[in-house]
Amino acid sequence: MSETLLEINDLAVSFSTQGGEVQAVRGVSFAVAPGETVAIVGESGCGKSVTAQSIMRLVPEPPGRIKHGSIHLNGKDLAALSDKQMRSVRGKQIGMIFQDPMTSLNPTLTVGDQLTEGILTHENISKSEAEKKAVELLNLVGIANPQERLKLYPHQFSGGMRQRIMIAMALMCKPSLLIADEPTTALDVTIQAQIIDLFKEIQEKTGVAIIIITHDLGVVAQIADRINVMYAGEIVESGTVKEIFYKPQHPYTRGLLTSVPRLDGDRSQPLIPIAGTPPDLFSPPEGCAFTSRCKYAMEVCRAYDPAVTHLSDRHFTKCWLQDERAEKPF
CATH class of the missing domain: 3.40.50.300 (P-loop containing nucleotide triphosphate hydrolases)
Structure with missing residues (x-):
């Protein structure tokens, strides 16, 4: 190595x-x-x-x-x-995806607020710039209509989509690990396969x-x-x-x-x-x-x-x- x-x-x-x-x-x-x-x-x-x-x-x-x-x-x-x-x-x-996407997101905050919180903490950028990065990440993890989805709450997403949001959140600040x-x-077997393919694509x-x-x-x-x-x-x-x-x-x-x-x-x-x-x-x-x-x-x-x-x-x-x-x- x-x-x-x-x-x-x-x-x-x-x-x-x-x-x-x-x-x-x-x-x-x-x-x-x-x-x-x-x-x-x-x-x-x-x-x-x-x-x-x-x-x-x-x-x-x-x-x-x-x-x-x-x-x-x-x-x-x-x-x-x-x-x-x-x-x-x-x-x-270092970004981390925790166990169980069904409970890892805060139910009282929109997905947009949770996605942008980390990058607003670590980088000196505006809220609109942070939201633009959030949209890019949601696109990367395969969530359609990302601009509209930023306004939604976790309960409005399926388990597989919540896991994709968790992955996007972990990648917001471009960690090396x-x-x-x-x-x-x-997740069920079909969604598991999609998440595995997503990890490979993100790594590439x-x-x-x-x-x-x-x-x-x-x-x-x-x-x-x-x-x-x-x-x-x-x-x-x-x-x-x-x-x-x-x-x-x-x-x-x-x-x-x-x-x-x-x-x-x-x-x-x-x-x-x-x-x-x-x-x-x-x-x-x-x-x-x-x-x-x-x-x-x-x-x-x-x-x-x-x-x-x-x-x-x-x-x-x-x-x-x-x-x-x-x-x-x-």
């Missing part, structure tokens, strides 16, 4: 509760290059959204806090910035880098360049789309792939769910967090956390099965 836009190193985020400390993110490291699409996938509760919110510094403090680690955007450590300094980053340098948190979850036209957070591997296969697989607050495997889909090396990654239907495989084969439940992050296990659900688990897995094994320049995994002394089950 010749150039890095975003680089996260050893990020750990915890939440203090009456029951103790929840270690939601535990030592996450990854990078994003300009114009690249990186996916973060995993089950609910694995730390995907907390990682995204940490990049934007939106984790509420308290109860949350960044325990350690760095988040560098164009060489600037976001984890060390004050709230005031972060306000100049949010929207202008766009974070999309479950951008297709609340603007060159924005995208972090897409999802549990939908079908979405990932169509849009991502690289995939980070998260489990229990850690990245357990990372690689290109082809490496993850065709050469998965972590049992959890293989479990995710066998638990969802595939159009390019034998459809007569039954889906195989991952047995068990994720570990309690109040007190994460000493060894590999996936041990209790892994059919290949060994004694060493329970006692010691596996080291990172680099399988290629861009493919790595954390698993004791990669040790030269381990029997290779697949």
Whole structure:
């Protein structure tokens, strides 16, 4: 990777509760290059959204806090910035599309007011200039009659159109990085396909880098360049789309792939769910967090956390099965 836009190193985020400390993110490291699409996938509760919110510094403090680690955007450590300094980053340098377009927009404000708020905050332009940019963005995301639509309220749009408005809002200040948190979850399959095509088109036209957070591997296969697989607050495997889909090396990654239907495989084969439940992050296990659900688990897995094994320049995994002394089950 010749150039890095975003680089996260050893990020750990915890939440203090009456029951103790929840270690939601535990030592996450990854990078994003300009114009690249990186996916973060995993089950609910694995730390995907907390990682995204940490990049934007939106984790509420308290109860949350960044325990350690760095988040560098164009060489600037976001984890060390004050709230005031972060306000100049949010929207202008990083745009974010939050989960559930049905509730992310303010029902009491027109779409035009919500679209122009960010650019009026960050740039010294008039209201009419901001509205002109809003019209351009609504055109880009495929909303017809944009000039008239600026005057409407969110309830006057369908779910798919609200998601397009959210995308337009995130792009208003031309950020270099766009974070999309479950951008297709609340939409039907047809609208999902349209939104995926829209992301591709926007990336071609603007060159924005995208972090897409999802549990939908079908979405990932169509849009991502690289995939980070998260489990229990850690990245357990990372690689290109082809490496993850065709050469998965972590049992959890293989479990995710066998638990969802595939159009390019034998459809007569039954889906195989991952047995068990994720570990309690109040007190994460000493060894590999996936041990209790892994059919290949060994004694060493329970006692010691596996080291990172680099399988290629861009493919790595954390698993004791990669040790030269381990029997290779697949």
